[in-house]
Amino acid sequence: MTKNKHHFNLFTSLSGVLTLLACLPVIALVLTAIQGNSDIFGHLIQYVLPPTLVDTSILLFGVGLLTILIGTGSAWLVTAYQFRGRAFLDWALLLPLAIPTYIIAYSYIDILHPIGPVQSFLAANFGWESQPAWFPNIRSVWGCIFLLSFVLYPYVYLSTRAMFLMQSASLIEVARSLGLNPNQVFFRVAIPLARPAIAVGASLALMETINDIGATEFLGVKTLTLSIYSTWTNQSDLASAAQIAIFMLIIITLLVVIERLGRRKQRYMNSAQRSxxxxxxxxxxxxxxxxxxxxxxxxxxxxxxPFIHLLVESYKRFKYAGFSDYLLQASINTLFLATVATVITIAIGFFIVSAARFSQITWFSRIASLGYAIPGTVLAIGLMLSLGKIDHAVADFLEFKLGIHTGLLFLGTTFTLIYAYSVRFLAIAIGGIESGYNRIHGVFDDAAQNLGRNQFLILKEVHLPLLRPAIISAALLIFVDCMKELPATLLLRPLNMETLATQLYAEASRGTYEDGAIAALLIILVGLIPVILLARMSKVLNK
Structure with a gap:
């Protein structure tokens, strides 16, 4: 008994330490924002925050509304009706998930550019000499809303389609027997029942919107995320960037509350529908x-x-210049960072969830999962603040006590970037492993203990083999998200180190779109992996 208690204390203590490390960036962010310069903060309140809050609010409202319309409409289309091509649409509607927001903006800027394929075709066939006034300006908040909505609607589509599938046939039949036509059934029966699922999907889409930095910058929309990035990179004012980040955290907190409330109601609705x-x-x-x-x-x-356009441009670029050395190095860097971060994140998630399994204390895993709701830019600023102080403290100690000059040990290294990835995507590991644990009955643990196995042996001989599918699925999702992550990578990567995402960002910033097409295409091809998994899950749900 003493031995088990020792393992229990060790698991709980280490789980608490890992959770604290995951929360360290947010703690540093809040403390720095409180201690920031009040004069600069007054300037931010007067000149910086009002226009960015307006643009951010318009963007969030527009994307939220349009993703709900597209996602809910698409979900009802493939759920309520049977027609030729429905089976194809069922999984193909998930494909936009493979395209990061900054890539769709990058692609359409190139497609609709004055010398791009669309306007070049119109000029050659209709004698255009300049862009007419009625031609859509994609570089605007409305263009940003349009593009982001068409790449983020699958979040609403997935959750709402699952809810539509679970709605009882008897409810629909009763509504039809009362004389309601299909449109009335949709608006008066299906939509009210699906509101929790719609709220969950919309809040996830809005979290991705507020985390975006590449698409909004490419399209000329000044959001809070972009203000944080520019305040740090252009003015080197970390405290002011932290103060702006606090406003973002408030918005994110509201979105998380909405998402959690939606999930709670969704569970109730699911349990109520058994027919x-x-x-x-x-x-x-x-x-x-x-x-x-x-x-x-x-x-x-x-x-x-966008996929076909990138495919064509990549072929042209590859045929003309081949696969360049810098793109090869960026690919190697991306694979290395994503692989290491995935292994570490899965290991931490497995340890935290396993500790909760043995100790029945689940709030560590809940707190550690909040990193997914924190935008990459905010997380990067928090890590700069926290690790910067640790760096200086360690360097001062080594210099004055031991006479060793080390410089910065953490900032500007791959360690910081992997740390950011792990905190950002730890929720995926925890969620995936928790779902796997839910399928392992407690009787397995009891049987192993009766055979004299301690908790470490139970993890090795019982849990790990049974959790292998859940761990592999979570690892794939984390790997792809690490490859696509742009904001945190831009701020934290070491000097002269590029990933596919930052390489694409640099090419787009210089206007050399053809050089970034291959990087964009590689990211999309890897991003198709979780889409294929989701499509397979959707087929199982249909059955």
Whole structure:
């Protein structure tokens, strides 16, 4: 008993330390913001925050509204109706998830550029000499809303489609027997029941929106995230950047509360619906064709058009200059960082969740999971502040006590970047491993203990083999997210070290779009991995 208690204390203590390390950036951010220069903060309140808050609010409202319309409409289309091509749309509507927000902005800027393929075609065939006034200006807040919505709507589509599938057929049949037409059934029955799922999907889409830095900068939208980045990079004012970040954390907290409330209600709705699933209505002729066209338009805007454009441009670039050395080095750096961060994140997540399994204390895992809700820019600023103080303290101690000059040990190294990735995506590891643990009954633990196994042997011989599928799935998602992460990588990467994401950002900033096409295409191809997994899960759900 004493031995088990010792393991219990060790697990709990180490889990608490790991959770504290995950929260360290936020703690440093809040303390620095409180101690910041009041004069600079007054300047921020008067001149910086008002326009950025306006643009951020417009962007969040527009993306939230449009993703709800597209995601909910698409989910109802492939759930409530049966038509030719429905099976294809069912999984193809997930494809925009493979494209990061900054890549879709990068692609459409190149496509709609005055010397891009669209305007060049119109000029050659219709005699255009300059861009007409009616031609859409993609470099605007409205253009940003449009593009982000067509790449983020799958968050709403996934959660809402799952809810539609779980809605009882008897409810739909009762509504139809009362004389409601299909539109009335959708608005008066299906939508009210799906509100929690819609809230969950929309809040996730909004978190991705507020985390974005590449798309908003490319499209000329001044958001809070971009203000934090520019305040640090252009003015080297870390305290002011921390103060702006606090406003972002307030917004993020509200989104997290909405998402958690939605999930709580969604669980209640799921438990309340145990009867047969809603049947799909058979369509044919014009109506079936219209449904297919609507789905194809959504997929084309969010995935096919940018993907084909990048494929063509990559081929041209590869045929002309081959695979350049700097792009090869960026690929190697990306794979190295993503692999190391994935292994570390999975290991930490496994340890925290396993500690909760043995001790029944779950709040460590809940706190450690909050990093996913923190934008990469905010997380990077928090790490600069916290690790910077640790760096100076260690350097001073070694210099004055031992006479060793070390300089900075953490900042400007790959350690800091991997730390950021681990904190940012720890929630994926914890969530995936927790779902795996939910399938392992406690009787396995009891049987192993009766056979004389301690907790470490139970982890090695029982839990790890059974958790292997959940760990692999979580690792794939973390790996892809690490490859796509841009804001934290821009701020924390070592000097002269580029990843595919930062290489693409640099090329787009210089206006050399053809050089960034290969990097963008590689990111998308890797991003297709979780989409394939989600599509397979969707097929299981349909069955």
């Amino acid at each position: 047969r699933l809603m049947p799909a209505q058979q369509l044919s002729g014009t109506k079936a064709g219209l449904c297919l066209i609507l789905g194809l338009i959504t997929i084309s805007i969010g995935f096919l058009i």
